[in-house]
Amino acid sequence: MLAKGAGVTAEARPLRVALLSYKGNPYCGGQGVYVRHLSRELAALGHRVEVIAAQPYPVLDALGEGVTLTELPSLDLYRQPDPFRTPRRGEYRDWIDALEVATMWTGGFPEPLTFSLRARRHLAARRADFDVVHDNQTLGYGLLDLGMPLVTTVHHPITVDRRLDLAAAPTWRRRASIRRWYGFTRMQKRVARRLPSVLTVSGSSSAEISADLGVPPARIHTVPIGADTRLFSPDPAVPEVPGRIVTTSSADVPLKGLVFLVEALAKVRVQHPEAHLVVVGKRPDGGPVADAVESFGLQEAVKFVKGISDAELVDLIRSAQVACVPSLYEGFSLPAAEAMATGTALVATTGGAVPEVAGPDGETCLAVPPGDAGALAAALDRALTDPGLRRRLAAAGRARVLAHFTWTRAAVRTAELYHEAIATQGAKSPVGERGSDAGRRGRPTAGGPAGHDSNTPFGAEPERAAAHGSRTC
Incomplete structure (x- = not known):
């Protein structure tokens, strides 16, 4: 249920949702799995979801049935078979691309920061198209002060990964490299503390987010995710292999x-x-x-x-x-x-x-x-x-x-949090006219104006992608 006083339920009206994901591979890390299943179940509830994502682009089950995909490409510096590649001169489009390459060259992971800057520019040109923005663990500076209701999912703080990676590192050189790669923690902590509404997937993660990132517990909402129980189901016809x-x-x-x-x-x-x-x-x-x-x-x-x-x-x-x-x-x-x-x-x-x-x-x-x-x-x-x-x-x-633990339950509760965010962060006008269709697949890459918020701090190092979930590379 909603927080007391929110005054609206998930069934009150359909919403136009911008669901952001700086990585969307459904077979490599939980972020792509999350976007795929949550978007499908939100659409089944009657909401319209536009997934805005960078490479690898997500596979979406409900495309054309309440779910659309906008490609917001990075330089894809970690793609196979040439990870850590240096782009050709003609690939550079703007200063964000230059920042992305420079961060990679110096041992950092740029994608959360640079995706957030591209997303900010894209959303600034399309504010009338969405009721709420849902960020899937980008936690970049570009998503602060959007002027739109914002809900952010933090699956768990990547500070945990950093601690375990450092503990397992065999040499000081490896530890130095890990610290640089995980330089995102400065940005992530600063952004998380300013987020109006954080959604996480477990009580354990909620406690870690509060302790590691300094987010007040009152701003953290726990919404467990789950399995696609129609797909993941028993089948006695499949023989059990001994051992x-x-x-x-x-x-x-x-x-x-x-x-x-x-x-x-x-x-x-x-x-x-x-x-x-x-x-x-x-x-x-x-x-x-x-x-x-x-x-x-x-x-x-x-x-x-x-x-x-x-x-x-x-x-x-x-x-x-x-x-x-x-x-x-x-x-x-x-x-x-x-x-x-x-x-x-x-x-x-x-x-x-x-x-x-x-x-x-x-x-x-x-x-x-x-x-x-x-x-x-x-x-x-x-x-x-x-x-x-x-x-x-x-x-x-x-x-x-x-x-x-089903995706239907997760979608219902997530939609309730969207309504709560709209009510508490500043409600937009109800859905009437359909938003622009320009954000469908095939829209020009970055979209929106070329400018940026001069107050946005860009000095912190970006982060490594979290890779948690049901598929691994």
């Missing part, structure tokens, strides 16, 4: 805890020689995970898959005897929700918000402390040994997701 354990993880991101799962697998295979791990993510060329796979002799027992379709992912999870979330920290954990929705028994750590999703130990999952390979191995052994336990966990897990 199969599935996880979704970025091998090179310390907070995902994959190295502890690899060590646990080595222990489990003593009693279960058929046990093997399928990782939805990119095979690492080096680093702690690659070293662990080699040192434990697990080259044939650990398989990495990437770029698979949703249908392939669902069938992979269905085929597993156990799904595992070994993370040291999660702001929500879409992989946990999706595995539970699929009816696969879950072993998960208690890192961050994972317990809020996975539920009580022994009832909807088997829970273990983060960073404890021995405890992880014991839980996996217990699950692989006891088919009855797996069936009970699977049934209870799906029931939990259906009751608490």
